[in-house]
Amino acid sequence: MLDDEGKASVFVDRDLVEPDTIIDEERIVGRDEQLESVVSFLKPTLQGNRPPNMLLYGPAGTGKSLIIGAVTQQIIELCQSKGERFGVVDINCQPINTLDQAVFELVQTVAKDIGVEAGVPETGVSTKRKYRRLYELINEHYDSVIFIIDEIDLLVGRQASEEPAYSKLLYQLSRASNTNEIEGQVSVAALTNDPKFMENIDGRAESSFNPRDIYFPDYDANQLRQILDNRRDAFRDDALSDDVLPLVSAFAAQSHGDARKAIDLFRGAGDLADECGDGEVREEHVRESQQEIDKDRSLKLIEGLTTQKKISLYATASVANFSSWSGSSVPSPVGFKVYQWVTDEIDADQMTRETYVKYVKELSTYGLISTSRKGRGRGGGMYMEFTFTGDPEAMMNRIVDDTRLGSIADQEALLQSVVNAQLKEFHS
Numbered sequence: 207m208l209d210d211e212g213k214a215s216v217f218v219d220r221d222l223v224e225p226d227t228i229i230d231e232e233r234i235v236g237r238d239e240q241l242e243s244v245v246s247f248l249k250p251t252l253q254g255n256r257p258p259n260m261l262l263y264g265p266a267g268t269g270k271s272l273i274i275g276a277v278t279q280q281i282i283e284l285c286q287s288k289g290e291r292f293g294v295v296d297i298n299c300q301p302i303n304t305l306d307q308a309v310f311e312l313v314q315t316v317a318k319d320i321g322v323e324a325g326v327p328e329t330g331v332s333t334k335r336k337y338r339r340l341y342e343l344i345n346e347h348y349d350s351v352i353f354i355i356d357e358i359d360l361l362v363g364r365q366a367s368e369e370p371a372y373s374k375l376l377y378q379l380s381r382a383s384n385t386n387e388i389e390g391q392v393s394v395a396a397l398t399n400d401p402k403f404m405e406n407i408d409g410r411a412e413s414s415f416n417p418r419d420i421y422f423p424d425y426d427a428n429q430l431r432q433i434l435d436n437r438r439d440a441f442r443d444d445a446l447s448d449d450v451l452p453l454v455s456a457f458a459a460q461s462h463g464d465a466r467k468a469i470d471l472f473r474g475a476g477d478l479a480d481e482c483g484d485g486e487v488r489e490e491h492v493r494e495s496q497q498e499i500d501k502d503r504s505l506k507l508i509e510g511l512t513t514q515k516k517i518s519l520y521a522t523a524s525v526a527n528f529s530s531w532s533g534s535s536v537p538s539p540v541g542f543k544v545y546q547w548v549t550d551e552i553d554a555d556q557m558t559r560e561t562y563v564k565y566v567k568e569l570s571t572y573g574l575i576s577t578s579r580k581g582r583g584r585g586g587g588m589y590m591e592f593t594f595t596g597d598p599e600a601m602m603n604r605i606v607d608d609t610r611l612g613s614i615a616d617q618e619a620l621l622q623s624v625v626n627a628q629l630k631e632f633h634s
């Protein structure tokens with residue numbers, strides 16, 4: 207196996223360590239009980255009966271998608287051999303905000319599976335019409351269907367006061383066969399990390415969804431090691447040095463038994479070995495890859511912050527990034543002045559200095575920065591000093607990607623001079 211430049215890759219089957227690949231049953235570790243439950247719940251489909259709805263819950267990376275995916279795949283094949291059409295309609299709610307978008311996503315997923323046009327536009331028509339199109343496609347092309355709604359708890363909808371969007375969706379889908387909107391058998395499987403998910407469901411949705419629960423616990427270090435061991439044939443026979451597998455499982459066990467993290471790290475270490483043209487995966491590749499993953503995680507956290515927190519972080523990071531003073535620590539009075547300048551420039555609300563400091567201090571709980579209290583000398587009072595643990599420029603770039611701070615990024619030279627003027631004033 208050669209890469210783009212003709213060098214030998216450490217991988218022979220990289221797909222095996224891709225997170226979304228549905229692996230064969232013999233590679234699945236420690237999930238016998240869950241497999242058995244899902245199989246027994248879905249068996250009625252094969253006899254033309256209605257299977258129950260299901261709630262698969264447990265921490266991230268514990269095999270929920272894998273198990274439901276593996277079983278439904280088998281059912282598709284068994285149905286095909288009998289000339290029946292079993293539809294698996296699988297969506298992930300993470301990027302979806304509203305009920306309307308979720309229904310559109312379901313339409314698109316079905317249309318893609320059967321190879322036709324969605325037949326409704328994304329905007330400009332009612333959610334009801336999208337439901338109608340969904341049912342129409344399903345009735346035309348499938349004899350029975352399962353909806354798999356991953357990360358269901360994230361489908362909250364826009365208005366906090368209303369019934370959550372996930373509750374409405376579960377209500378509609380789980381009663382679609384009772385109301386004859388879908389002619390064949392329908393089952394809904396909701397996947398969530400939240401053990402209290404059912405507590406927030408509306409009463410009528412709860413009674414029509416009424417799921418059978420399947421719990422997915424964390425993996426221990428041995429299971430993680432076995433999961434990786436079962437995929438070592440993703441790599442060339444001689445491409446893994448002995449310490450790699452134990453080290454990857456040890457790192458993953460520290461991340462609360464998440465198999466996805468273990469597999470990501472395994473693949474990441476291999477990619478790094480390939481990038482370096484090393485021909486073998488070694489301990490240093492694992493360690494470096496783990497550092498990259500940690501860095502990515504903190505950047506992801508930033509995406510979830512409110513606009514005001516992003517502006518506070520952006521102003522603070524710009525001081526650390528553009529400072530021509532020795533060290534890159536940020537005195538809070540300077541950070542606040544720059545924050546005021548930025549809010550003026552983009553015409554955003556301006557918080558008080560206390561709120562600004564509170565927001566930035568909060569970021570230390572995510573490990574993005576560290577804080578310490580400093581004195582300004584006799585009679586000068588106290589202030590906070592912020593120090594970044596990661597690269598402040600990478601944080602700035604991540605923030606401008608998705609907020610209106612973009613216009614500030616075009617004025618980098620000006621921002622730089624504001625930062626240094628404020629630092630000069632502070633230090634004088």
Ligand SMILES: Nc1ncnc2c1ncn2[C@@H]1O[C@H](COP(=O)(O)OP(=O)(O)OP(=O)(O)O)[C@@H](O)[C@H]1O
Pocket residue numbers: 224225226227229233234235236237264265266267268269270271272273356397398399422433465466469
């Ligand atoms: N028991 C297992 N044996 C082998 N591989 C596993 C096992 N459990 C999970 N994996 C692998 O770990 C990765 C994550 O698993 P999966 O997506 O099923 O987790 P999940 O519980 O659905 O997570 P999330 O809640 O984050 O969606 C996948 O690549 C999957 O193949």
